[in-house]
Amino acid sequence: MPSVDHSLGTDSVVENICRLNPDLLAEPCQHVLSYLQGQTKGVDSAEMCDIFQRAGVTLGHESLQSIIRFLLLTFRSAAKSKLAADDLVSRLEEGSRKWSKASLQVLHSLWSEHGESVQVQQATQDLLSVGRLVDMQWKVGLAVSSDTCRSLNSPFVTILLKIAEPSGQISQKAFEMTVPQFQNFHKQMKELAAVMETI
Structure with missing residues (x-):
């Protein structure tokens, strides 16, 4: 008990x-x-x-x-x-x-x-319940084969998120984006940060 x-x-x-x-x-x-x-x-x-x-x-x-x-x-x-x-x-x-x-x-x-x-x-x-972001890492790579890149040898960004689940365990989520997708993601994060500073 x-x-x-x-x-x-x-x-x-x-x-x-x-x-x-x-x-x-x-x-x-x-x-x-x-x-x-x-x-x-x-x-x-x-x-x-x-x-x-x-x-x-x-x-x-x-x-x-x-x-x-x-x-x-x-x-x-x-x-x-x-x-x-x-x-x-x-x-x-x-x-x-x-x-x-x-x-x-x-x-x-x-x-x-x-x-x-x-x-x-x-x-x-x-x-x-929603997890809490603990860490975020990213790196740039070069695509040899991809479902989303139009041509090979295109740069891509890999993002690794560490999330503290409500249960207390930390899980990792990884995903890839093209450089334009990452730039859009970065822009949205900057806008979100600006809004949060006003709260």
Whole structure:
């Protein structure tokens, strides 16, 4: 199961989660699930802190942040693994022996209700995720044979892009352009850079 802030440790986070009564535990879970379903832009820890204080539960900011991170990682991991609610509870029990039955019932119930839509949203986000350009190299060569050059012995430009994928892996993409295509590409990059400087 996902790791949590190592300064507190998984068992400590689980103990803090189990201090919450089922209705109160449902609050941060609902906020996290709403975020993972794409319904909100994030989980507001200040709002969670106010809810806990009104209920008479005092948790330090770091403890509350660790609970939210734990729930985010747990539900996101369950979505990627396409876990059923029973499987989620089993994995949580394997990760820590500190779980209370009531807390696990809350997580089971909420995952049964929202798990499928979280899985769909996470899969959609994975499809729409865009990599980040890490490095770009280019070199000029001379065409001996080509599909795009009209005559042999024409110069061409090879471009190698290194892209950090959303998964964290770096991939390489290579492609060739004729010199006029490269000049047009260069012009467009200069225009893009000029526009970005005004932002």
